[in-house]
Amino acid sequence: MGYPHKPHPQETVVLSKHFGEVEARSYKGWVKRGGYEALKQALTMEPAKITDVVKESGLRGRGGAGFPTGLKWSFMPKEKKKPHYLCVNADESEPGTFKDREIMRWTPHALLEGTAIAAHAIQAEVAYVYIRGEFTEPCAIMEQALGEANAAGVFGKIKIYLHRGAGAYICGEETALMNSIEGKRGNPRIKPPFPAAFGVFGMPTTINNVETLVAVPHILRNGAAWYKGLSLSSPKSTGTKLFSVCGHVQRPGNYEVTMGFPLKDLLYELCGGMPSGRTLKACIPGGSSVPILNREETERCLLDYEGVVEQGSMLGSGGVIVFDDSVDMVYQIMRLARFYAHESCAQCTQCREGTAWTTRILERMLAGQGKPADLDLLLDLSENMTGKTICVLSDSCAAPVVSGIKKFRNEFEAYLAGKKHPVLAA
Amino acid sequence: MSVTAHPAPGIEEYQPVFTGKTLDQLNGILPRYPTKQAALLPALWLVQQARGWISDRNMTEVAEVLGLTPAYVKGVVTFYTMYHQHPVGKHFVQVCTTSPCNVCGAEAVVRALLDATGAGELGATSPDGKWTVIEVECLGACGFATPLLIDDDFIESVTPEKVAALVKRYK
Amino acid sequence: MPDDAVQLTIDGVAVSVPKGTLVIEAAKQAGVLVPHYCYHPGLSVAGVCRMCLVEIEKQPKLAIACATQAAEGMVVKTQSEPAKRARTSVLEFLLINHPLDCPICDQAGECELQDFTFQEGRPATRYSPDYAKRFNPVEDFGPDVLYVPNRCILCTRCVRFMEEVAKEPVLNVSERGDRAYIGIHAEARLDHPWAGNVVDLCPVGSLLSKDFLHKARAWELDKTAAVCTGCSQGCNVTLDTRENVVVRVRPRPNLAVNRYFICDHGRMNYRWMNRGDRVEAPLMRRDGELRATDWDEALDRVGTLLRGASGRAVALVSPRVSTEALFLARELLSGLDWMGAFQVVMGEEAPLAGIPNLALRAERAPNAMGAELLGYRRDYAAALAAAESAALVLVLDEPEVAVRTAGALLYIGTVLPEGARGAEAVLPIANVAEEEGTFVNRDGRVQRYLQAKPPPGMARPAWWVLSELLATAQRGDHPATPADAFDLLAATVPAFAGLSYASLGLGGQGLNREVRVPA
Numbered sequence A: 001m002g003y004p005h006k007p008h009p010q011e012t013v014v015l016s017k018h019f020g021e022v023e024a025r026s027y028k029g030w031v032k033r034g035g036y037e038a039l040k041q042a043l044t045m046e047p048a049k050i051t052d053v054v055k056e057s058g059l060r061g062r063g064g065a066g067f068p069t070g071l072k073w074s075f076m077p078k079e080k081k082k083p084h085y086l087c088v089n090a091d092e093s094e095p096g097t098f099k100d101r102e103i104m105r106w107t108p109h110a111l112l113e114g115t116a117i118a119a120h121a122i123q124a125e126v127a128y129v130y131i132r133g134e135f136t137e138p139c140a141i142m143e144q145a146l147g148e149a150n151a152a153g154v155f156g157k158i159k160i161y162l163h164r165g166a167g168a169y170i171c172g173e174e175t176a177l178m179n180s181i182e183g184k185r186g187n188p189r190i191k192p193p194f195p196a197a198f199g200v201f202g203m204p205t206t207i208n209n210v211e212t213l214v215a216v217p218h219i220l221r222n223g224a225a226w227y228k229g230l231s232l233s234s235p236k237s238t239g240t241k242l243f244s245v246c247g248h249v250q251r252p253g254n255y256e257v258t259m260g261f262p263l264k265d266l267l268y269e270l271c272g273g274m275p276s277g278r279t280l281k282a283c284i285p286g287g288s289s290v291p292i293l294n295r296e297e298t299e300r301c302l303l304d305y306e307g308v309v310e311q312g313s314m315l316g317s318g319g320v321i322v323f324d325d326s327v328d329m330v331y332q333i334m335r336l337a338r339f340y341a342h343e344s345c346a347q348c349t350q351c352r353e354g355t356a357w358t359t360r361i362l363e364r365m366l367a368g369q370g371k372p373a374d375l376d377l378l379l380d381l382s383e384n385m386t387g388k389t390i391c392v393l394s395d396s397c398a399a400p401v402v403s404g405i406k407k408f409r410n411e412f413e414a415y416l417a418g419k420k421h422p423v424l425a426a
Numbered sequence B: 001m002s003v004t005a006h007p008a009p010g011i012e013e014y015q016p017v018f019t020g021k022t023l024d025q026l027n028g029i030l031p032r033y034p035t036k037q038a039a040l041l042p043a044l045w046l047v048q049q050a051r052g053w054i055s056d057r058n059m060t061e062v063a064e065v066l067g068l069t070p071a072y073v074k075g076v077v078t079f080y081t082m083y084h085q086h087p088v089g090k091h092f093v094q095v096c097t098t099s100p101c102n103v104c105g106a107e108a109v110v111r112a113l114l115d116a117t118g119a120g121e122l123g124a125t126s127p128d129g130k131w132t133v134i135e136v137e138c139l140g141a142c143g144f145a146t147p148l149l150i151d152d153d154f155i156e157s158v159t160p161e162k163v164a165a166l167v168k169r170y171k
Numbered sequence C: 001m002p003d004d005a006v007q008l009t010i011d012g013v014a015v016s017v018p019k020g021t022l023v024i025e026a027a028k029q030a031g032v033l034v035p036h037y038c039y040h041p042g043l044s045v046a047g048v049c050r051m052c053l054v055e056i057e058k059q060p061k062l063a064i065a066c067a068t069q070a071a072e073g074m075v076v077k078t079q080s081e082p083a084k085r086a087r088t089s090v091l092e093f094l095l096i097n098h099p100l101d102c103p104i105c106d107q108a109g110e111c112e113l114q115d116f117t118f119q120e121g122r123p124a125t126r127y128s129p130d131y132a133k134r135f136n137p138v139e140d141f142g143p144d145v146l147y148v149p150n151r152c153i154l155c156t157r158c159v160r161f162m163e164e165v166a167k168e169p170v171l172n173v174s175e176r177g178d179r180a181y182i183g184i185h186a187e188a189r190l191d192h193p194w195a196g197n198v199v200d201l202c203p204v205g206s207l208l209s210k211d212f213l214h215k216a217r218a219w220e221l222d223k224t225a226a227v228c229t230g231c232s233q234g235c236n237v238t239l240d241t242r243e244n245v246v247v248r249v250r251p252r253p254n255l256a257v258n259r260y261f262i263c264d265h266g267r268m269n270y271r272w273m274n275r276g277d278r279v280e281a282p283l284m285r286r287d288g289e290l291r292a293t294d295w296d297e298a299l300d301r302v303g304t305l306l307r308g309a310s311g312r313a314v315a316l317v318s319p320r321v322s323t324e325a326l327f328l329a330r331e332l333l334s335g336l337d338w339m340g341a342f343q344v345v346m347g348e349e350a351p352l353a354g355i356p357n358l359a360l361r362a363e364r365a366p367n368a369m370g371a372e373l374l375g376y377r378r379d380y381a382a383a384l385a386a387a388e389s390a391a392l393v394l395v396l397d398e399p400e401v402a403v404r405t406a407g408a409l410l411y412i413g414t415v416l417p418e419g420a421r422g423a424e425a426v427l428p429i430a431n432v433a434e435e436e437g438t439f440v441n442r443d444g445r446v447q448r449y450l451q452a453k454p455p456p457g458m459a460r461p462a463w464w465v466l467s468e469l470l471a472t473a474q475r476g477d478h479p480a481t482p483a484d485a486f487d488l489l490a491a492t493v494p495a496f497a498g499l500s501y502a503s504l505g506l507g508g509q510g511l512n513r514e515v516r517v518p519a
Helices: A027-032 A037-043 A047-057 A069-074 A099-106 A108-121 A136-152 A174-181 A210-222 A224-229 A263-270 A295-300 A305-310 A329-343 A349-366 A373-384 A393-407 A409-416 B020-032 B037-051 B056-066 B070-077 B106-117 B160-168 C023-029 C081-096 C112-120 C157-165 C197-201 C264-268 C295-308 C323-333 C368-373 C380-388 C462-472 C482-492
Strands: A085-090 A126-131 A159-164 A205-209 A240-247 A253-258 A280-284 A319-324 B091-096 B131-136 B148-150 B153-155 C005-010 C013-018 C053-056 C075-077 C145-147 C171-174 C181-184 C207-209 C222-227 C236-242 C245-251 C283-286 C289-292 C312-317 C337-342 C392-396 C408-413 C425-428 C437-440 C445-449
Touching (some): A027 A108, A037 A108, A037 A210, A047 A069, A047 A108, A047 A224, A085 A108, A085 A210, A099 A136, A099 A210, A108 A126, A108 A136, A108 A210, A126 A136, A126 A174, A136 A159, A159 B037, A174 A205, A205 A210, A210 A224, A210 A240, A240 A263, A253 A263, A263 A280, A263 A295, A263 A319, A280 A295, A329 A349, A329 A393, A329 A409, A349 A373, A349 A393, A349 A409, A349 C081, A373 A393, A393 A409, B020 B037, B037 B056, B037 B070, B056 B070, B070 C181, B091 B106, B106 B160, C005 C023, C013 C023, C023 C075, C053 C081, C081 C112, C157 C171, C157 C197, C197 C207, C197 C245, C245 C264, C295 C408, C295 C425, C295 C462, C312 C323, C312 C380, C323 C337, C323 C368, C323 C392, C323 C437, C323 C462, C323 C482, C337 C368, C337 C380, C368 C437, C408 C462
Parallel strands (some): A085 A126, A085 A205, A126 A159, A240 A319, C005 C075, C312 C392, C392 C408, C408 C425
Antiparallel strands (some): A240 A253, A280 A319, C005 C013, C053 C075, C145 C207, C171 C181, C222 C236, C236 C245
16 A cells, blocks of 8 residues: 555555554464465475466566566476575665565565565575665564564474675675675676576575565465456556655555556556646656656556556666656756766676766766766767676666656756756755 | 784784674574675674774674685675774764655755754764764665664654754754 | 587687687687686686677677677677777776876786777777866785776776685775775785786786886887796796896796796796806816806817716706706716716795695705706715715806815806805806706696897806717717707607607697697
8 A cells, every 4th residue: 555645445455455554563463464374375385386376477576677486486496406595685775666665564474474485486495585784674573573483483494584785776686685695795796697597605596576575475375367367467467566656746655556557547646646836747667777757658658567668668666756847857867877876886897987977977067067068978878888787787877867868858958058057956 | 714914013902792692693693504704794783783883803803703804804894885984973874865865855854964963064973973974875765755764763754844853862 | 520519600700619618718719809808717707897798699788708608600790880889988988087197007018908998999088187087096915016096997807816816815896886996904915925916917007016116118028938947836937028137027828837827936036037246258277266268268178177087976956957958967977977966945835726736836946857857866965975075076057066076176157156166167157048948847847948138248058068068078969959959858868758849839748748738
């Protein structure tokens, strides 16, 4: 639901059903709400069968990549020759995204249950939940929940451990996450090899997002067909998605809607529309790493993997950032570039130097010292930063820059023409 | 490893972190991983919890305990922004100013904090030693702008008006 | 064609390589050098510099050649427009913070950043002067290594070398993003016995040798293939000379011996090659004093001495002398009741942990094995004792000679030590950098070294002196070239059977018909 707001009638409340219920955090409270039934069921099933159900359901990774989850699980070796691992990606750091935080602090047992089921499906005895260091409250809640669940002995042979991050967005990248667990700098790895062949500690590993895993118990209990039926755009995008709406809306929060839901309705109905007297200028639908949509595109957009691509962006993590007409697009794009420059791990030349250079060009522009050639330079740098690096942080910096210049060129040109006052802080 | 650390002469004797309860905690963590190296991030958190920050000498101790080199540990410490490499104020404030919070007035919250705490400048410690304020990247609570961390307390929906009262709550 | 070979095309050239070969290596076979920085055949693949981006048909994105395995039917294009643009952009990104230090940077002339920028870079900057370059002061990492952070391109070769090859991770990458630099813990120093290799590995002038700092420009240097004389490992090296002075020693790749590395002891062990206090003319004893003369007279008089000698002869030889010289010395004394001995300075062994069978060896001389194979013994004390009553004592470049003899002392060496001042004759010879010859390392590998500079004055190579003496003393074949000398040795000494100077090449050859490994 749109926590902290009451559930909106147009929401399809499945994963967020118990947001706001303090009792749901406890083991007893969760069992009372039907919790751990799916796990009990899963532990009696063959691992391959669980994977089949999840495959059939069409569940796709909710962290941003949208990779079919069942297919990812099926990459793990069928015959177990080495230890298998599951890593839960709770590093949620994509600007605009705050759904995993809510899942963990309201329904920690849902995540633990989903984790255990997934671990069983991929034949892993150990699962690490990688929680970003800044999530002090969710971490404490998860620790408490884990203690209670362990005491109740629900996980069987599966061991779930919490591993706390220490402030690095890049550790949300699956291979960097594995390196971080191993006690290394959070540098992404070259692929191949892929995690299912050579993952954490060199062992076959699967990495799944929090939101992906909490869907699994529901799928097992209610069936794949039910999950597919929830969505408006089966079979390509199935189930529901938590959209974290933030920025300039009346009621920011996490809203759970069916796949294929119109973005326009999400913003104007569920979120109550723009702040008073303001109009929508731009929207970044999938966390800051995807192209920016202008007003027309936003109002046309359907929220599923294909629908957003049709409007020229991506569903990503579903972090919906809304900018009204008071926003200085150039300043915000600079702020995003600065984010990527700060988070770059420093391995690849284009990312390490390009994110910083991009930021500097934009800062100069905002200080009134931009040059006409700067726009073409930014576009050229962005192209050089796209598709040429170990991971896509570099591409993610380019996305807002390219789409921003394309769709809000007038704002950039205003700075170049000196028509606007230089802005160094909003 | 064969590398030995040689502390400069004249430095007062070093008090190890990993003794007693802290050592017990580390020993409880080690079995979770197949390698000692993997306990590095948790070990560094234990040091920061005990001492408030992680010095070069602490890094040497962690290296010895986990069978790594001091240089290796330093490379890891400097990668992760939450580990402090020098002492900070009694209360450490991290304010998110990335775009979603930025458009909701995060920078005004920062200015109010710098004022109310007396820190004056980002990264500086206030004269009374009580406060250090820094800007950080997305804290993952964008719908509750502006969020911030004061030590381990995660506080949502902070506005400039609420800052003074908030600061007063911390001694 | 072996079963596991793979056929692919690189820039239109068809090549066949073993399965698993990286495209960057396969390209070498096609005569294509794919520009790169972080890749090195002696280190793990990092794939971080992004310099080796190439286009591979049917692949949507450009690929890095250093991390892509050659596949059957692959078509690689290194010079397509997208590939060239991508590499040009990498160079641009590397140069934005890189200082314009070429005029004061040691690496100039042998700098890969210069080379590839000249080849594929942009002609002008789009960064300066609008934006300030990152600045960090120079750091002293340890005994010989300076780190200039401003020039560093973060290829991480140095970090990987210390971690994987030296197995002592004393370097790290610190910080993140464009604030990153190579760090060393405050309480640590880069004093590993093989640490100097990071200077060679560094593609730019970021890691520098203090020993070589501002000594010479790369283009002024003449480079000669040689073998290190520091110990019995026999690492292959290149001697860099400027105006006939040896100024630097660097490793020369040899996969069978030292791969791509040399130790710091060998690296610093060259100053003695430039000693000025040399014997520069043959000296003969006349009227109780050693007086300079010419070769004709010297050879004539020594020859007479040798022809008239009978009874005991003792040879005290240096294990730093070429195999050819040791052999010819033996031949010279073969008509007499002779014994020969050598002594070796010993030191502490320092292995390079990540490479099997590679270490700074305890025996600090390059040819102890050669001496042994030729019949010289290690019982130096016994030889000294025997020398006292010997008719003839031949000392071959052993400066620590404190020999007393009732007979004639013939000293053949580079310098004139106290103990040789009682000699009948002193014949000046070239040192290792001034001649060509061979050494036999501790593993029985025979390796050639070439001449890097001319010998001073009238000094000549030891093999030549001994060969001439053989002629004068009428004691048998006297070879006229180093190749002849070695081939004669191979024909005479069973241990060296089957080898020839030609077959040694520049990569060396093992005794007992081992297959030659190319350098």
